[in-house]
Amino acid sequence: YHTLRLILGDQLNINHSWFKTTDDSVLYVLMEVRSETDYTWHHIQKVTAFFAAMENFYVELKKKHHNVTYIKLDDPNNENSFTGNCSYLIKKYNIQNFEYQYPDEYRVDKELSDFCNKLEIRHKSFDTEHFYTEREELGNFFRDKKGMLMESFYREMRKKHNILIKGSEPEGGQWNFDTQNRKKIPKNHNTLTPYIFSNDVTIQYKRITEAKIKTIGKIDPERLIWPISREQSLELLNYFTNNCLIFFGTFQDAMQKSEWSLYHSRLSFSLNTKMISPQEVIEAVLKAWRDNPDTISLNQTEGFVRQILGWREYMRGVYWLKMPEFENLNFFNHKNSLPRWYWTGETKMNCLKQSIKQSLDYAYAHHIQRLMITGNFALLAGINPNDVDAWYLGIYIDAIQWVEITNTRGMSQYADGGTIATKPYTASANYIHKMSNYCDNCFYNYKEKTAENACPFNSLYWNFHDRNREKLENNPRLAMVYRLWDKMDPKEKSALLEKAHYYLNEIESL
Ligand code: FAD
Ligand code: DLZ
Ligand code: SF4
Secondary structure (H helix, E strand, O other): OOEEEEOOOOOOOOOOHHHOOOOOOEEEEEEOOHHHHOOOOEEHHHHHHHHHHHHHHHHHHHHOOOEEEEEOOOOOOOOOOHHHHHHHHHHHOOOOEEEEEOOOOHHHHHHHHHHHHHOOOEEEEEOOOOOOOOOOHHHHHHOOOOOOOHHHHHHHHHHHOOOOEEOOEEHHHOOOOHHHOOOOOOOOOOOOOOOOOOEOOHHHHHHHHHOOOOEEOOOOOOOEOOOOOHHHHHHHHHHHHHHHHHHOOOOOOOOEOOEOOOOOOOOHHHHHOOOOOHHHHHHHHHHHHHHOOOOOOHHHHHHHHHHHHHHHHHHHHHHHHHOOHHHHOOOOOOOEOOOHHHHOOOOOOHHHHHHHHHHHHHOOOOHHHHHHHHHHHHHHOOEOHHHHHHHHHHHOOOOOHHHHHHHHHHHHOOOOOOOOOOOOOOOOHHHHHHHOOHHHHOOOEOOOOOOOOEOHHHHHHHHHHHHOHHHHOOOHHHHHHHHHHHHOOHHHHHHHHHHHHHHHHOHHHO
């Protein structure tokens, strides 16, 4: 072979121009490596899903008559890093030219560019042909602007790609339909049964356990629920447009006991591995909306488009603008350790128990569970963002650093001091009660603030704002919070702070 082309586990894009023609002098390589399985404790479903999806991609390439090799975890020659294995193959086949696609992760990007700098053969890197935006596009867009509001970037994307635009105006006359969205699930509402797959991944599972990789969470290796091929990804997309889109926006922020996915698409794994593209997801959603004007309203459609064309591209842009510094930001100087029950779900707080248990069971929680339950608690409790990141980077099926860290350290923990969010996403029990039925049979009482069985979120909420006053009180969006706090009876204030300290000391047994 003359050329070696590396394909990373999250670069399973069969429509990439690399694969348009076959060339006998090109060898493709996919590999299972310890550098990727061990950089954090991943959920077992995540590791098996990555391996199984990579193997399917290998088979797909073979079928299309490409030369491709797949290095397994138990291969005796496995060097267990991308560059280690590439070096080995370059030598073995006397390769003259090394090529790769831009990694989405800073760590891997650096590994590969350092490797190329030392290579004595020719090398070249390519776009992944997946995102709407280029790595630097967001940075350029905000260069001469104050702040970095997602909303302004999103509107620009809508115009640039002519999505939900009529003439030069937004479809429906508004950019945003949030007032119609974000409803609680009404009593007696029949929700959907999540559409899941039943993939046999016992072979991959065996390799992972035999290699003694430390993982978290549960799995039934005979029935992995996640899509592991392009075909299954398209099936899930189809299910979403046919069944979930009608209520996507309306119940986007709702949470419900034992309902782990509601009307969410669960397409994040398919998207992040690039088995499907954001363009085809958005096109399918727009088509469903156009074809079904009586059942699918604009607020559902816009709400969904915003997630992919807005938030997803925005997070990618922020990542490339702010890394590597972003990795160490800790605006509040939070130092507490993540409670051990984040790894087990064994807590009396029902909202956390439900959100964590389902994360361990399915490697999934939807956005509001991540942001307003597990993330909110960690922020109020002053947990070190390094601990919080390590947890989020492993536990979810879709966790890849570019989209994990921006959401966790940035959006959820406000450790960037407000680059991504205009105020910290904090809430007391009132919000959780408003958006879910978790409080109904909780050990704690959501209405109580300082009583024995008071919900911990209530005192922790005030404690957070009180202890970070200097950093937050000039934020106009928090003026109301500090006004309320200042008007409160001093006795009540000290009782709240005392309760918060008590709970922080007892955090492991909450
Ligand atoms: P849906 O609700 O159906 O949304 C559709 C798609 O929109 C998603 O598949 C995703 O691609 C995109 N999207 C929605 N919200 C966001 C967002 N805030 N940022 C980027 N894309 C978004 N998403 C990840 O893909 N990987 C992560 O590691 C990740 N970590 C997160 C950590 C925290 C603390 C928070 C608050 C959010 C995180 N998110 C992450 C964003 C979001 O929660 C998930 O993308 C979403 O829950 C995936 O489920 P879904 O496919 O059913 O999404
Ligand atoms: C997440 C993951 C895991 C667990 N294992 C592998 C692997 O063995 N081989 C691989 O190519 N990719 C894996 N991945 C995904 C990578 O971590 C991801 O491709 C990089 O972080 C670049 O974004
Ligand atoms: Fe969560 Fe508090 Fe409600 Fe219990 S009472 S479910 S801890 S918000």
